Amino acid sequence: MSVKKITNFAVAALVGAAALLVAPAPAAQAAAQVYNPCARATSGQTKYSTFGANRVTFATTVTRDANVVTLTSCVRRGNTYVQEWQDWGYVGLKGFAAPGLTWENTFKSPTGSYSVTEALGRSNPGTSLKYYKVNSNSRWGGEYGATYNQYFEGRGGPSDENLWTYMNQGYYEQAAVINYNRAPDMKVTQGASYAIFLHAGRTTSAGCVSTSLATTTRFLRSARPGDRIIMGAVDDVFTPYSSNPFGAIMGKYAASGSVAGGLKSPINKELAGLKNGGAGRAYQGGGIYWSPATGAKISGGAIRNRWASAGAYNGSYGYPTTDEYAVPGGRAQKFQNGISITWNGKAAFAQSGAIGARWQGASWLGTASNNMTKIKNGGYYQTFRGGLIYWSPTTGARLSTGAMHAAWGKAGYENGRLGYPKTDAYKTSKGMSQNYQGGRIDLSTAGKATYTYGTAVPTAR
Known part of the structure; x- marks a missing residue:
């Protein structure tokens, strides 16, 4: 929302602040503002990406509450950004919103990196952006519905901006649409604010960026679809x-x-x-x-701490091969060498070797509740939300779950006559079966367990 609901008194009270950018400013403010954003972008010292855009315009204030903004246009030359021009203007009456927070009627401009693909005004000044020549029927949608945060022509409703009126008042003589809360940058959220423009008139607003007509026209003449504007308070935009x-x-x-x-x-x-x-x-x-083999992946929290305790990328886990993702009971992340880490909301446990590889093929088991534990004859097991995985040198990694696991437990698990499982549980004509080193368990559809012992018991049918 642009100049709506801004009183003449409020505008007059803030006009004097413009002198801060055209006359000597206090040393503290001069130090706080960033006047070399193109160099900062070249060094990657921005918290928001330029997305490699051909032109990037920075609009920054000294604090979130300030509404006097420094505008700097940067053009890309190879892998560097070079300054084209610098000017001053205003943002929302109450400055910038915190990153990720902007809603209607806050009188704050959004913080972030946004593309520019459309423009509007009295006549096309020579821009390559899609251009709307404003007429008496031109509106910008503020009413909830299909036209929200879009250009349309018609009578409109009380919340729709009358572009013709604001153009003739000098504000939308020329304007570029900043793609906050709209495609292609974002999915439209009704009520998250609309009509965020870079426009002429140099006045405070309900959320736009406003500067002189000459600078706005210069911006439009050089703009190409996909150019970006990075805007916000200095500390929200830049990093050392x-x-x-x-x-x-x-x-x-x-x-x-x-x-x-x-x-x-x-x-x-x-x-x-x-x-x-x-x-x-x-x-x-x-x-x-x-890494060249894995690409860029995010790791955080307890999973990252567990990875770090094992040496991070220098250790046996290598680099993450996925971002964290949801599994039953919590979160998980995969790493090189067949290793995974799961987090159950309280603790993170690793799965490696054959157990790790088997879990990756059966992640429906969910999160682990213990570390891999060494047991009889050099074997290991690990408990998960949906069952267990057992491994031994002679049987490999096998699943043991539900009623079948309980039936095996009655026979003593790996310490009993059946020993380790040789297969996962499988369906038969009578229910479920699972083969072991020393026999087989058959589980009927009614839940009755039958034990057959011997080292050469065949697979059930």
């Missing part, structure tokens, strides 16, 4: 830690939601030259780790 702005780790971070996602802010620079040509970067909420 460097990374590859065009690399896989930054791309993964952007896909996770950047600073508004679970990883939050970076806490170190991207580290290259790790084992096997890998790289990594730590964040407040976890880390992203990349």
Whole structure:
């Protein structure tokens, strides 16, 4: 929402703040603002990705509550960004929202990295963006429904912006649409705010970025679909830690939601030259780790701590091959060498070797509740939410679950005459069966267990 509901009194009270960018400012504010964002983008010192865009415009304030914004246009030259111009303007009356938080009637502009694909105004100044020539029927949808946060022509409702009126007041003489809460950047959420533009008129607003008509026109003339605007308070946009702005780790971070996602802010620079040509970067909420063989994966919390205790990428687990994902009872993550770690809400346990490989093929078992435990004749077992996996050198890794496991328990498990399972449980014409080193258990459909002993008991039918 742009200039609606901003009183003349409120605008007048803030006009004097514009001098902060055209006259000498207090040293503390000058130090807080970032006047070299193109260099910071080149060094990957941004919390939001440029997505490799040809042009990126930064719009930053000194704090979230400030509404006087520094605007800087950067054009890409190879793997660097070079400044084209710099100017000043205003954002929402109450500044910027925290990352990930913007709703209607807060009078705050959104924080983040957004693409630019459309524009509107009195006449096309020569932009390559899709352009709407505003007429008396032009509206921007604020009413809930199919036209929400979209251009349309018609009478509209009380919450729809009359673009014709605001154009003739000088605000939408020229404007670029910032793709907050709309495709292609985001799925539209009704009520999460609409009509976020970079427009002329240089005034405070309910959430737009506003600067001079000359600068807005210059922006549009050079803009190409897919160019981006990165906007927010300085501390929400920039970081002192460097990374590859065009690399896989930054791309993964952007896909996770950047600073508004679970990883939050970076806490170190991207580290290259790790084992096997890998790289990594730590964040407040976890880390992203990349290798040529695995790509970039996120690891955090108890799973990451367990991995770290085993030497992380330098240890036997290697690099993660998946992000964390949900399994029955909690979360899991796979690593190189057939190793997995599951977290059951209280503790994280690893599955490796044949048991780890078997679990990866039966992850419906869910999370583990213990470490792999050594038992009779060099065997191991591990307990999961949905059953157990047993391994011995002569039988391999086998599942033992439900009523069949209980029946085996009555025979003494691996310490009894049956020994270790030689097969998983399998269906038969009469129910279920499972073969063991010393025999077989048949479980009828009624739940009755029959034990057959001998080292050469065949498979049931």
